[in-house]
Amino acid sequence: MAATETTTTQTPISPTKHTHHHSISLRLPLSEASAFDLEKAVCSHGLFMMAPNRWDPVSRTFHRPLRLSSSPSTSLPVSISQSPSSDVLEICVSGTDCLCTQDQEAILGQVRRMLRISEGDDRVVWEFHKLHDMAKKKGFGRIFRSPSLFEDMVKCMLLCNCTFSRTLAMAKALCALQVELKAGNFSEDFTPKTPHTKELKRKRAKQKRKSKTATKLETKFEKCIQEPTNDLREMTNDSNDHDDEVEIGDFPTADELAALDAEYLGVRCKLGYRAQRIVSLAQSVVRGDVQVKKMEELCNDSNMLSFYDTLYAQLLGIPGFGPFTCANVLMCLGYFHKIPADTETIRHLKSVHKINCTITTIEMEIVAIYGKYAPFQFLAYWFELWEYYEEAFGKTSDMAPSDYMRITATNMKTTKRKKTN
Numbered sequence: 001m002a003a004t005e006t007t008t009t010q011t012p013i014s015p016t017k018h019t020h021h022h023s024i025s026l027r028l029p030l031s032e033a034s035a036f037d038l039e040k041a042v043c044s045h046g047l048f049m050m051a052p053n054r055w056d057p058v059s060r061t062f063h064r065p066l067r068l069s070s071s072p073s074t075s076l077p078v079s080i081s082q083s084p085s086s087d088v089l090e091i092c093v094s095g096t097d098c099l100c101t102q103d104q105e106a107i108l109g110q111v112r113r114m115l116r117i118s119e120g121d122d123r124v125v126w127e128f129h130k131l132h133d134m135a136k137k138k139g140f141g142r143i144f145r146s147p148s149l150f151e152d153m154v155k156c157m158l159l160c161n162c163t164f165s166r167t168l169a170m171a172k173a174l175c176a177l178q179v180e181l182k183a184g185n186f187s188e189d190f191t192p193k194t195p196h197t198k199e200l201k202r203k204r205a206k207q208k209r210k211s212k213t214a215t216k217l218e219t220k221f222e223k224c225i226q227e228p229t230n231d232l233r234e235m236t237n238d239s240n241d242h243d244d245e246v247e248i249g250d251f252p253t254a255d256e257l258a259a260l261d262a263e264y265l266g267v268r269c270k271l272g273y274r275a276q277r278i279v280s281l282a283q284s285v286v287r288g289d290v291q292v293k294k295m296e297e298l299c300n301d302s303n304m305l306s307f308y309d310t311l312y313a314q315l316l317g318i319p320g321f322g323p324f325t326c327a328n329v330l331m332c333l334g335y336f337h338k339i340p341a342d343t344e345t346i347r348h349l350k351s352v353h354k355i356n357c358t359i360t361t362i363e364m365e366i367v368a369i370y371g372k373y374a375p376f377q378f379l380a381y382w383f384e385l386w387e388y389y390e391e392a393f394g395k396t397s398d399m400a401p402s403d404y405m406r407i408t409a410t411n412m413k414t415t416k417r418k419k420t421n
Helices: 004-010 038-042 101-115 119-131 133-138 149-158 164-183 197-208 254-258 262-269 274-287 292-299 304-316 323-332 343-353 362-373 377-393 401-406 409-420
Strands: 016-018 023-029 054-056 061-067 075-081 088-094
Touching (some): 023 101, 061 101, 119 362, 119 377, 149 164, 149 292, 164 254, 164 262, 254 274
Antiparallel strands (some): 016 023, 054 061
């Protein structure tokens, strides 16, 4: 199999200037053997819908800001596209007509990470396809992630114990705050635009069933969904309500969040108890207590599976990181032999495999169903789950931003009933 990264390294980076649009273009060669498809690589996990990401269903182009190596506090809007059957990604960087080699490589590195473009990633897809014919037929095998591990870690925290709409608002609010952090301006009166009905129902239910809701896990797939952004500007939905237009920036870095007061962050972005945990994580990263770079390096090792228990223990020691969050972060790092199990997994096994189980017995069922795909059990599970949702709601790559909110377990039941009738 050809090595994607080697090919990219050997190919000179020759940025094309677009003087009229104040942007330049970079090209990222792909391995012919990888059969890489941008749409399938992006639209493979709900993380691609979380701010500041945006997938354009019309042009089949992915947009988001990416950071420069020479100036980490600087982000530039980037769009990524691929012509049909092309073995090259076209990357347009706006807001500049000149990028040094260091910054070009930084942009390409973030693109590679998000889309899992490397020799190792190609090998994972190839080996998984040997075990899963249907995934091979449909070109499934790459799971979208963020351009940095820190962003993945924070977003995995945002997925826990809240409604779908709240997760959307928190991700958007953090990106809106980043604009002010960059400019040095702070606004205390910001309240994220969020549908309140479900949130109010959740709070009332929590008051009535504190003991039960304390242990109940929310559906995790739903909470991965986020409306797209238009470069550095985002609309809450596709309606004509322009009052919901909010300017957003890049996702905040550890340095940007570490200096914030947790109470202020919680009020500003409506993060609740997560604010203190996010600030604490950011400070730990800045101090070097949590070494994200070293974690990434271990996962690029050919013997990476031997480091799983060590990394899991390190993540479990971080405030706010329970087993589900740890497993999700490790999935983002490339560990696919563990399936993060929650109530959504229980629902899926019941709906698709007709198996009734509980959170205490689900591990045994997971082994029985997905063990044959080792060490890619998660990829097999996620392929099923993603197919199940797209069967009910349509292809995620074709969805308008306003449709993302429909992907919930409750709407799933309604949709299934309508199809049955």
